[in-house]
Amino acid sequence: MALVEIRSLTKQFRKGDEIITPLNDVDLDIEQGDFVSLMGASGSGKSTLLNALAGIDPPTSGSITVRGTDITRLSRSRLADWRAANIGYIFQMHNLIPVLTAYENVELPLLLLPFSAAERHKRVLVALEAVSLLDRVNHYPRQLSGGQEQRVGIARAIVANPTIIVGDEPTGDLDAVTTEQILDLVQRLNSELGMTLLLVTHDPKVAALAPRQLRLEQGKLIEKGREVSIVGSDPHERSA
Amino acid sequence: MFRFAPYVFKSLWRHRGRTLLTVTGSAVALFVFCFVTAVQQGLERLTKDKQAERTLITFQENRFCPASSKLPEDYARTVAKLPGVKGVVPIKVFTNNCRASLDVVVFHGLPTDQLQSARDLTLLTGSWTEYAAKTDGAIVGQAVANRRRLKVGQKFTLGEVTVSVVGTCRSAVPAEDNFIFTHLDFLQRARGKNSVGTVTQLEVQLADNADADALASQIDAAFHSGPVATTTRSKGVFQRDTLADLAELIGLAHWLGYACVGLVLALVATTTVMAVQDRLKEHAVLQTLGLRPLRIFRLVLAESMLQSATGGALGIGIGMILLAWGGFSVGAEGVTIAFQPSLDMLVTGGAVSLVVGVLAGIVPGWQAARAEIVTALRQA
Ligand SMILES: Nc1ncnc2c1ncn2[C@@H]1O[C@H](COP(=O)(O)OP(=O)(O)OP(=O)(O)O)[C@@H](O)[C@H]1O
Ligand SMILES: [Mg+2]
Numbered sequence: 224m225a226l227v228e229i230r231s232l233t234k235q236f237r238k239g240d241e242i243i244t245p246l247n248d249v250d251l252d253i254e255q256g257d258f259v260s261l262m263g264a265s266g267s268g269k270s271t272l273l274n275a276l277a278g279i280d281p282p283t284s285g286s287i288t289v290r291g292t293d294i295t296r297l298s299r300s301r302l303a304d305w306r307a308a309n310i311g312y313i314f315q316m317h318n319l320i321p322v323l324t325a326y327e328n329v330e331l332p333l334l335l336l337p338f339s340a341a342e343r344h345k346r347v348l349v350a351l352e353a354v355s356l357l358d359r360v361n362h363y364p365r366q367l368s369g370g371q372e373q374r375v376g377i378a379r380a381i382v383a384n385p386t387i388i389v390g391d392e393p394t395g396d397l398d399a400v401t402t403e404q405i406l407d408l409v410q411r412l413n414s415e416l417g418m419t420l421l422l423v424t425h426d427p428k429v430a431a432l433a434p435r436q437l438r439l440e441q442g443k444l445i446e447k448g449r450e451v452s453i454v455g456s457d458p459h460e461r462s463a
Numbered sequence: 464m465f466r467f468a469p470y471v472f473k474s475l476w477r478h479r480g481r482t483l484l485t486v487t488g489s490a491v492a493l494f495v496f497c498f499v500t501a502v503q504q505g506l507e508r509l510t511k512d513k514q515a516e517r518t519l520i521t522f523q524e525n526r527f528c529p530a531s532s533k534l535p536e537d538y539a540r541t542v543a544k545l546p547g548v549k550g551v552v553p554i555k556v557f558t559n560n561c562r563a564s565l566d567v568v569v570f571h572g573l574p575t576d577q578l579q580s581a582r583d584l585t586l587l588t589g590s591w592t593e594y595a596a597k598t599d600g601a602i603v604g605q606a607v608a609n610r611r612r613l614k615v616g617q618k619f620t621l622g623e624v625t626v627s628v629v630g631t632c633r634s635a636v637p638a639e640d641n642f643i644f645t646h647l648d649f650l651q652r653a654r655g656k657n658s659v660g661t662v663t664q665l666e667v668q669l670a671d672n673a674d675a676d677a678l679a680s681q682i683d684a685a686f687h688s689g690p691v692a693t694t695t696r697s698k699g700v701f702q703r704d705t706l707a708d709l710a711e712l713i714g715l716a717h718w719l720g721y722a723c724v725g726l727v728l729a730l731v732a733t734t735t736v737m738a739v740q741d742r743l744k745e746h747a748v749l750q751t752l753g754l755r756p757l758r759i760f761r762l763v764l765a766e767s768m769l770q771s772a773t774g775g776a777l778g779i780g781i782g783m784i785l786l787a788w789g790g791f792s793v794g795a796e797g798v799t800i801a802f803q804p805s806l807d808m809l810v811t812g813g814a815v816s817l818v819v820g821v822l823a824g825i826v827p828g829w830q831a832a833r834a835e836i837v838t839a840l841r842q843a
Binding site (some may be wrong): 334 | 465467473476566589596748749750751753757758836840
């Protein structure tokens with residue numbers, strides 16, 4: 224059984240009497256430790272898919288099973304608890320809380336989990352060290368550069384050691400050099416820490432970093448190098 | 464919950480201008496609320512307390528201002544003989560102002576040997592022996608003493624009456640803190656020869672089993688055909704009748720109290736609605752991180768309650784301190800209402816600001832909690 228099993232996922236929006244179907248009967252498996260990139264034209268439904276997986280945008284139909292739990296069946300509060308424990312979300316615009324310091328921003332997700340103060344402290348420092356920001360612990364977001372803010376955002380996403388890290392164009396707002404740094408960081412999260420990643424991007428170069436590359440076209444997922452419509456990595460093939 | 468306290472405080476601090484205005488607004492409203500409550504409680508004390516029910520006041524018929532009521536002093540002896548009467552205190556009342564006023568000074572002249580038994584006074588300064596020894600000696604209630612800055616050894620003049628202050632006192636009845644107690648015969652003489660032998664009113668203390676109404680009619684009947692006819696009422700009714708005009712105004716002030724509550728509610732609710740609208744996206748981010756909708760709701764509620772409660776605490780605190788030190792009172796025709804802080808006021812005021820804080824946060828809190836995460840995240 225894959226870490227994430229998405230089955231017959233459909234999402235429709237109604238605009239007047241026009242119905243938009245950005246996700247039409249989509250299937251996808253993601254394994255533990257996978258690094259998946261997701262491309263597609265603007266408006267193709269990339270964010271919609273990512274948000275459904277992140278548990279913040281309920282689909283119209285279909286199921287999303289993560290470690291045996293179908294999250295489409297959870298109540299709003301249960302789903303919130305599930306996100307706290309399982310999802311690390313890297314936003315395009317970092318979305319740090321402006322009144323909190325870098326340290327406090329990174330600590331936020333841990334406040335929702337049963338960690339002691341000492342444990343929280345340790346984890347926050349580890350996460351900030353991973354993004355090389357130990358010297359900015361007490362800085363507020365407005366005192367940080369765009370790239371630094373995004374690194375704090377990444378530290379916040381990884382601090383609770385979530386099941387999956389999702390990023391919706393995490394480099395979309397950054398210049399070339401900073402993008403380079405962030406991508407390097409993201410890659411190490413996968414290769415060194417074994418974290419499972421799903422990255423939405425417009426940039427083919429960014430997408431190329433990922434071992435698994437997906438495209439959304441007309442509501443359907445296509446995986447590079449495979450023709451089958453059910454896109455799942457074969458565990459036998461992988462272990463071989 | 465407390466893990467998010469720094470976030471709540473820092474969010475309020477980020478908009479400290481707005482927060483300060485809201486807190487100040489609630490403080491002013493609760494301050495006014497305290498004063499309105501104090502006036503009402505003062506009036507209620509006058510008309511509803513136990514002592515006021517078991518005491519009758521005999522006044523000249525159809526007279527209201529103490530200056531115009533002139534009863535022969537020997538009426539006291541006649542009344543004292545009636546069954547059911549425990550004691551009679553003839554009192555001469557002299558006041559600077561018969562109309563409603565905020566700075567009423569009221570002299571009460573009581574027979575020297577009856578002052579201590581008829582009134583529950585605690586001396587704050589001075590001595591009773593000094594009082595007994597000085598013909599023009601006066602024991603000054605603490606509220607007047609504070610307001611007029613009177614100290615033992617000073618002379619105090621009001622109209623044609625000049626007294627020597629020999630003591631200041633606190634009374635068990637707050638309204639009496641606005642009185643100046645003197646010897647009866649001194650006050651009678653001070654007001655010109657024609658008031659010797661007359662008093663303003665008789666204070667009749669009832670025996671435990673006496674029927675107040677029956678006794679009141681009995682007293683009035685006894686003097687019906689005498690030189691001066693009387694009207695006898697319980698002290699509570701007497702005070703209420705005397706203050707009838709003021710009481711009506713005070714009844715109106717009651718609505719002012721409600722208006723204050725409404726004002727705080729509107730103010731805190733406005734601020735909270737603005738705070739929530741400013742932070743739709745921030746709340747969506749918090750939800751994405753895994754905060755439950757209920758938690759968002761509680762965070763918003765905490766913000767509105769903090770502002771309302773801080774303002775309330777300030778307003779009530781300042782109000783109560785002023786009431787305690789200011790010795791404020793309002794009076795008419797020799798009867799005064801003392802404004803005093805009370806535990807009741809503290810509890811009611813505190814409860815009002817907490818409840819208002821909760822009410823003000825409910826709708827915006829609910830909006831914040833129910834907002835669709837994805838839609839809110841899309842906002843710039
Ligand atoms: N709340 C909504 N109501 C109606 N239509 C919506 C809503 N949200 C998204 N859509 C539509 O769904 C489609 C997919 O949107 P989505 O944001 O997933 O696209 P995307 O691939 O992320 O695009 P981009 O690359 O521009 O971010 C779009 O056509 C969009 O207009
Ligand atoms: Mg998108």
